[in-house]
Amino acid sequence: xxxxxxxxxxxxxxxxxxxxxxxxxxxxxxxxxxxxxxxxxxxxxxxxxxxxxxxxxxxxxxxxxxxxxxxxxxxxxxxxxxxxxxxxxxxxxxxxxxxxxx
Amino acid sequence: xxxxxxxxxxxxxxxxxxxxxxxxxxxxxxxxxxxxxxxxxxxxxxxxxxxxxxxxxxxxxxxxxxxxxxxxxxxxxxxxxxxxxxxxxxxxxxxxxxxxxxxxxxxxxxxxxxxxxxxxxxxxxxxxxxxxxxxxxxxxxxxxxxxxxxxxxxxxxxxxxxxxxxxxxxxxxxxxxxxxxxxxxxxxxxxxxxxxxxxxxxxxxxxxxxxxxxxxxxxxxxxxxxxxxxxxxxxxxxxxxxxxxxxxxxxxxxxxxxxxxxxxxxxxxxxxxxxxxxxxxxxxxxxxxxxxxxxxxxxxxxxxxxxxxxxxxxxxxxxxxxxxxxxxxxxxxxxxxxxxxxxxxxxxxxxxxxxx
Numbered sequence: 196x197x198x199x200x201x202x203x204x205x206x207x208x209x210x211x212x213x214x215x216x217x218x219x220x221x222x223x224x225x226x227x228x229x230x231x232x233x234x235x236x237x238x239x240x241x242x243x244x245x246x247x248x249x250x251x252x253x254x255x256x257x258x259x260x261x262x263x264x265x266x267x268x269x270x271x272x273x274x275x276x277x278x279x280x281x282x283x284x285x286x287x288x289x290x291x292x293x294x295x296x297x
Numbered sequence: 298x299x300x301x302x303x304x305x306x307x308x309x310x311x312x313x314x315x316x317x318x319x320x321x322x323x324x325x326x327x328x329x330x331x332x333x334x335x336x337x338x339x340x341x342x343x344x345x346x347x348x349x350x351x352x353x354x355x356x357x358x359x360x361x362x363x364x365x366x367x368x369x370x371x372x373x374x375x376x377x378x379x380x381x382x383x384x385x386x387x388x389x390x391x392x393x394x395x396x397x398x399x400x401x402x403x404x405x406x407x408x409x410x411x412x413x414x415x416x417x418x419x420x421x422x423x424x425x426x427x428x429x430x431x432x433x434x435x436x437x438x439x440x441x442x443x444x445x446x447x448x449x450x451x452x453x454x455x456x457x458x459x460x461x462x463x464x465x466x467x468x469x470x471x472x473x474x475x476x477x478x479x480x481x482x483x484x485x486x487x488x489x490x491x492x493x494x495x496x497x498x499x500x501x502x503x504x505x506x507x508x509x510x511x512x513x514x515x516x517x518x519x520x521x522x523x524x525x526x527x528x529x530x531x532x533x534x535x536x537x538x539x540x541x542x543x544x545x546x547x548x549x550x551x552x553x554x555x556x557x558x559x560x561x562x563x564x565x566x567x568x569x570x571x572x573x574x575x576x577x578x579x580x581x582x583x584x585x586x587x588x589x590x591x592x593x594x595x596x597x598x599x600x601x602x603x604x605x606x607x608x609x610x611x612x613x614x615x616x617x618x619x620x621x622x623x624x625x626x627x628x629x630x631x632x633x634x635x636x637x638x639x640x641x642x643x644x645x646x647x648x649x650x651x652x653x
Binding site: 212213214215216241244245248251252255256258259260261262263264265266267268269270271272273290291 | 356597611613615
């Protein structure tokens, strides 16, 4: 069987790889998403998890008597930056590629 | 005769696997090729027998390649990994490398640059994973310096340990100068010897370098070895106190030199004591550090964003940075006026020096 034929078979419809979220969102103090510019293809449940965990970071910082105005969580391929917003937060999501600036 | 290394290829396309099996069987080291068409099956095989290399596709049903690599990185850290994918998206390449893969190769390029690809695979199969300084496996820095001196070398040894860089100047087998962590001469030499791992490279000699070390190398090595033994095994209460005092002074000077306000070193819950310098709110800050690291790590796994690198935060009074090293997390506090763009590098240096 030819090599090129094999290669062409690779591109037939198959299960995909999940993209990283890009954009911003605001969450209220209960972790509910108020507005978002992240693609609707990205699972809502995961966006909700991001919002909820960001609020945990702010809340725990307040408990430690070190209230924070901004938090940034840096992963190998995504940066999450969040600003505190009266108990809620505005969250920016930046996928990191080889060409990204930190 | 050595047992051939085993390669596991994971792809949901059975025809592609047959082709790969045929091609990779031609590698010079004649590895044993095994294949799996599902992630679950591949992980099961990795659990049940040792493999040297995993070659993995990205687009797969149920559990995609990035998820597999994330699991493999945690459960089989010694396993070499290669992504062989048809996805020509820069984002996936970055995400794969962020997960620690050794090589990312496009399937289309495999045909165009097959020789180079096969060379890379052969090289990965041959790479050993033993400790020590890269280049001379299982050798300590003392051995490397002794070898250079015995062979009467003139060279500059550049030693790197994470963000820390040090240099040793050798002239015709004699150590004439050393520089590390802002120190020079014998003090710098002793600090470098305390590094347990890292990489080194030989740079061209610098015969015009000013001489700051006059003691013979063997005397220096002996003194350093004795000092390290005393710290590791204090034989009396006085020696123990002296060693602790020296360590504390060294850490305070490190803090002052970098300009940080405080450092808290937080071990995993129930494993050792929290160590703090420059703050009185140790328990509260340590609890936040532990919780923030845990929450961020779990979030990273849920959203497949790769390993956690660091967490930063700020308010009007201070800037904070959380870094993890080995099992410990470190919280470093910086004044609000500190240059934010330099904090990560400065914090990495501080953390790398902390236990050395």
